[in-house]
Amino acid sequence: MAKTAVAAVEGLFTVDGEPRLIGGRARSRGSYFFPKALAGADPACLGDEIDEVLLSRTGRLWSFTTGEYAPPAPFVVPGEEFEPYVIAAVELADERLVVLGQVVAGVSVGDLSVGMEMELAIDVLYSDDDHDYLVWKWAPAGHGQSGAG
Amino acid sequence: MxxxxxxxxxxxxxxxxxxxxxxxxxxxxxxxxxxxxxxxxxxxxxxxxxxxxxxxxxxxxxxxxxxxxxxxxxxxxxxxxxxxxxxxxxxxxxxxxxxxxxxxxxxxxxxxxxxxFFAPNAGERHEDPDWLRFHLVGATNPAYFALYARRRMELYGDTSKDFAAVKVKNSRHGVFNPNARYTKEYDADDIANSPMVADPLRLLEICATSxxxxxxxxxxxxxxxxxxxxxxVRVSGISTVSPTYPNSVIELPYLASDSWAAAGDETMTFKDDIAGRAYEEASVSPEDLDFAEVYDLSSAYELDWYEHIGLCRRGDAAKLLRAGDTALGGRIPVNPSGGLGAFGEAVPAQAIAQVCEMVWQLRGQAGQRQVEGATVGLSINHGMFGHGSSVICTR
CATH class of the missing domain: 3.40.47.10 (Thiolase/Chalcone synthase)
Known part of the structure; x- marks a missing residue:
């Protein structure tokens, strides 16, 4: 039986349709926030309404690294054994803010360079018997892995 | 003040x-x-x-x-x-x-x-950025240090050899410090042969927990x-500033930086502001410093601090290092104590330990790691979630 796909943490990204991060935008000032509820406020617009907005799908690679050893909980090792992974920090095109995320499998640091175009993907973070738990990840633009895993 | x-x-x-x-x-x-x-x-x-x-x-x-x-x-x-x-x-x-x-x-x-690795508090904590970064991204503290290191390589042409040279330098200083945890002098091969933890940083380049x-x-x-x-010895300035919005650098433990779409100068960062306040309080400028104790959470991180405390322009830190300026005997020794590279971090004690080193240096009691004739020292670090920390001591 197919597993049910759910967000690993709700409210941070879309799980249906085009992969997008869910952020906030100050209505009059135009500052962006991610995550909407947890980002630091803009002191210049404390009274501003913060609207929920979908953030840019693409941006430029700000920096990148790897996780060569399994982090402690609440990191969940997907599968039987820990596999090293790549982390990217991407500056969103319109919002001018940098968002962390893992990079989709199959991309190594040798494939990456600061400034290259990246796009958002939704992928499986880990699974249990009934569910695939989803998260956003980054992929080089045109990498072709943008649907739910 | x-x-x-x-x-x-x-x-x-x-x-x-x-x-x-x-x-x-x-x-x-x-x-x-x-x-x-x-x-x-x-x-x-x-x-x-x-x-x-x-x-x-x-x-x-x-x-x-x-x-x-x-x-x-x-x-x-x-x-x-x-x-x-x-x-x-x-x-x-x-x-x-x-x-x-x-x-x-x-x-x-x-x-x-x-x-x-340091880990967040237990439980399901969806409103805690520290919990989210481990759960959703697997972003440990060294991952953030590595992002900064990689950026130096790509923007300024720094190399893994430069980063290793910081560790080598600090290990040489630490040999002379009876309070340091690691008193072995490492060479570049030791570092190159240690395991990669967060590319481009290897185990010997990342601050231990002590x-x-x-x-x-x-x-x-x-x-x-x-x-x-x-x-x-006098405390002449203390900085405990927060960042100023918008801070363009992604800081521990957040998933994202601030946005500078609406306003702000993306070149000014939190770590520049920390030293600025201490200098202002102490009426001291970077040229007045005889030495500095900076938070080398990673080898590469020490180079960031050279720029943030005004020892050189942005991007020039590796030049200072390569010239030997920041080694004992150089123009402006950095981390004469051996720094975190020789100590590892004991969180609530570390910023106090930096000041202890300043006391011994300014009294001329630092033994073989003494910076000759030192009269002005600066220590700097920051606490995650946005706590600045810098102290200037004079004598």
């Missing part, structure tokens, strides 16, 4: 001793009191830097240490500001002294640490004079 005097400094050696953190703090406090020739019963105020890894006694560190030394009815305050806790505790003591609430205070911090304790006895200048201390 008026100065205060530092009368005494004391430390418990850094290591992985596995004992109660209170022991480390008490040993450091006793040493600082002896160094100051001040009796415990004379201390009017205890300013504790808290630990969040040692249970409830760590959250009320001032009373924990005071009780272990024997309650005397003195006033207490306990501060937590992550890695900035020590500087925050010192700033509280300074405020009490300058306000006339007390004449002499003890500042103390200590910690006993678990092995491996046990340790550090303490200071501080007083008003008048009280120091009354005690016959004519020329004490």
């Amino acid at each position: 008026d100065d205060i005097a530092i009368l005494g400094a004391g430390m418990h050696p850094w290591g992985k001793w596995g004992r109660n953190f209170v022991e480390y703090g008490v040993k450091a406090a006793r040493d600082a009191l002896a160094d100051a020739d001040v009796g415990w019963e004379e201390v009017q105020f205890v300013s504790g830097a808290n630990s969040v890894r040692c249970g409830y006694p760590g959250y009320v560190s001032a009373s924990t240490f005071a009780n272990a030394l024997g309650f005397t009815g003195c006033q207490l305050a306990s501060s937590y500001a992550a890695c900035a806790s020590g500087a925050t505790a010192l700033s509280v003591a300074r405020a009490q002294i300058l306000a006339g609430v007390c004449d002499v205070a003890l500042v103390v911090g200590a910690e006993s640490t678990p092995k491996g 046990d340790g304790g550090a303490a200071l006895v501080v007083s008003s200048l008048e009280w120091a004079t009354r005690r016959g201390v004519d020329n004490p």
